[in-house]
Amino acid sequence: MTYLKIILPLALLLLTVSCTEVLDRTPQGEFTLDNYFRTEDHAVQSVNAIYNQLREWQVHVFSFIGMTDIVSDDSEKGSFPSDGFFLQEVEDFEHTASNVAPSSVWAGYYDGVFRANLAIERIPTVPEMNENLRARLLAEARTLRAYYYFNLVRWFGDVPLILAPFPAEFSIPRTDKEAVYAQIVADLEAGIAVLPVKSAYPSADLGRVTRGTAEALLAKVELTRGNYQFAADNALSVISSNEYGLAPSYSSIFTRGGENGTGSIFEVQTAAYEIGGGGSQYNEVQGVRGTPNLGWGFNSPSDDLIVAYEPGDPRREATILYVGEVLPDGSALVVGDDNIVGERFNQKAFVVDHPGGNGNGPGNIRIFRYADLLLIAAEALNELGRSAEGLPFLNQVRARARGTRNNILPDVTTTNEMELRSIILRERRVELALEQHRWFDLVRTGRAAPVMQALGKAFVEGKHELFPVPQGEVDLSEGALSQNPGY
Numbered sequence: 001m002t003y004l005k006i007i008l009p010l011a012l013l014l015l016t017v018s019c020t021e022v023l024d025r026t027p028q029g030e031f032t033l034d035n036y037f038r039t040e041d042h043a044v045q046s047v048n049a050i051y052n053q054l055r056e057w058q059v060h061v062f063s064f065i066g067m068t069d070i071v072s073d074d075s076e077k078g079s080f081p082s083d084g085f086f087l088q089e090v091e092d093f094e095h096t097a098s099n100v101a102p103s104s105v106w107a108g109y110y111d112g113v114f115r116a117n118l119a120i121e122r123i124p125t126v127p128e129m130n131e132n133l134r135a136r137l138l139a140e141a142r143t144l145r146a147y148y149y150f151n152l153v154r155w156f157g158d159v160p161l162i163l164a165p166f167p168a169e170f171s172i173p174r175t176d177k178e179a180v181y182a183q184i185v186a187d188l189e190a191g192i193a194v195l196p197v198k199s200a201y202p203s204a205d206l207g208r209v210t211r212g213t214a215e216a217l218l219a220k221v222e223l224t225r226g227n228y229q230f231a232a233d234n235a236l237s238v239i240s241s242n243e244y245g246l247a248p249s250y251s252s253i254f255t256r257g258g259e260n261g262t263g264s265i266f267e268v269q270t271a272a273y274e275i276g277g278g279g280s281q282y283n284e285v286q287g288v289r290g291t292p293n294l295g296w297g298f299n300s301p302s303d304d305l306i307v308a309y310e311p312g313d314p315r316r317e318a319t320i321l322y323v324g325e326v327l328p329d330g331s332a333l334v335v336g337d338d339n340i341v342g343e344r345f346n347q348k349a350f351v352v353d354h355p356g357g358n359g360n361g362p363g364n365i366r367i368f369r370y371a372d373l374l375l376i377a378a379e380a381l382n383e384l385g386r387s388a389e390g391l392p393f394l395n396q397v398r399a400r401a402r403g404t405r406n407n408i409l410p411d412v413t414t415t416n417e418m419e420l421r422s423i424i425l426r427e428r429r430v431e432l433a434l435e436q437h438r439w440f441d442l443v444r445t446g447r448a449a450p451v452m453q454a455l456g457k458a459f460v461e462g463k464h465e466l467f468p469v470p471q472g473e474v475d476l477s478e479g480a481l482s483q484n485p486g487y
Helices: 040-053 061-072 085-091 100-125 132-155 177-194 211-225 228-240 280-284 314-319 368-384 389-404 417-431 438-443 449-452 470-476
Strands: 074-077 264-268 298-301 320-322 344-346 365-371
Touching: 040 100, 040 132, 040 344, 061 074, 061 085, 061 100, 061 280, 061 298, 061 438, 074 085, 085 100, 100 132, 100 470, 132 177, 132 211, 132 438, 211 228, 211 264, 211 365, 211 368, 211 438, 211 470, 228 368, 264 368, 280 449, 314 320, 314 389, 314 417, 320 449, 365 368, 368 389, 389 417, 417 438, 438 449
Parallel strands: none
Antiparallel strands: 074 298, 264 365, 320 344
């Protein structure tokens, strides 16, 4: 059992904290701030609590999928029309500031920030522990805090920047997004300076963030901001480390055997114990609805995604699970529901039968894959006018996808910057489909409005690129929090 899959019983570290209200922090267990952070184990457990939050419903499950895939052109809500209707509002761009999805991720991600802030503040006070471990744990906490803030700033724009677990004031206004990005960059640079490379971690620590994780995240942050030189520099640094590679088979990435493989830069660790507590509902909400998979049937691949693949691209078959098809483990056929039109499923989220029921899903959540990084390098180099240097990274991804079938997915040869930009963005779409990247790509490249409007969506340019600040948070802030335009 790795440290990251331990169930944490500490009431102190399982508090859910809104950024605009003080909750009752009366201890419910034996640990308090007065008797915790006394030992090395306490320091390790406090960082494990930050990782533990990554599995939670409010962070990487229902609303997260809605605000990344379902909101985009890659998928539709799925299930029955009335089931999870708040996600239908997101899909149709009819959501308001009272929609459940933004309030869910806001609470979940700020809980992650709280846990990171607590560890960053208190680990230096642990009286006796290995100093190298102390430094590494602090670097892990800062890298994870950067990840939480990166999603928050991409969804909401300006957000409250909270860097202490118990700030003096809880009516905290929004911070300009550039200042938030500056803190994200600082945290990731701190991680890069200290964290070991992936191969330096012992097997018991498999899944912890590494130097490569921090560098790759920084490459994506800088790509998002349009700082292409920094994006290229960090991406190329990870590539040249030789710590990562492309798995020979695309479809194998999303199996249990493919977890933490050569292409894994960052993935959320899960485990289906008999007693529960180590899994996630990420798989359940996207699973085949009804027998034999007993999932909920959300995040249904769209017609628009299907036609985005080039003829013969094996990634389409590895991504989309159709009614009548054999389940990936060969256990049964997918049986459709006659009451749901056009039913199909995200095959990448499939997991085999496991203890504890579907809510205890054991499938790791792939946050950052090496193929994503290669395409970041290709895109950044192309935007710098170095298209020929970026081509090999793009073609590595295509070559892995085609395998031994030389009659499909030919190497791209054009070095025309505009042509290559379009090709790379389509490659990102089909390589990373239904892995919760598409919406962020559309927004950062300024294509959200034309793409969604072409599909007949009620997308309002200048409004729907961001989600609304949750109305409950605005109300609790007593005027400290402003709302995004149009909501």
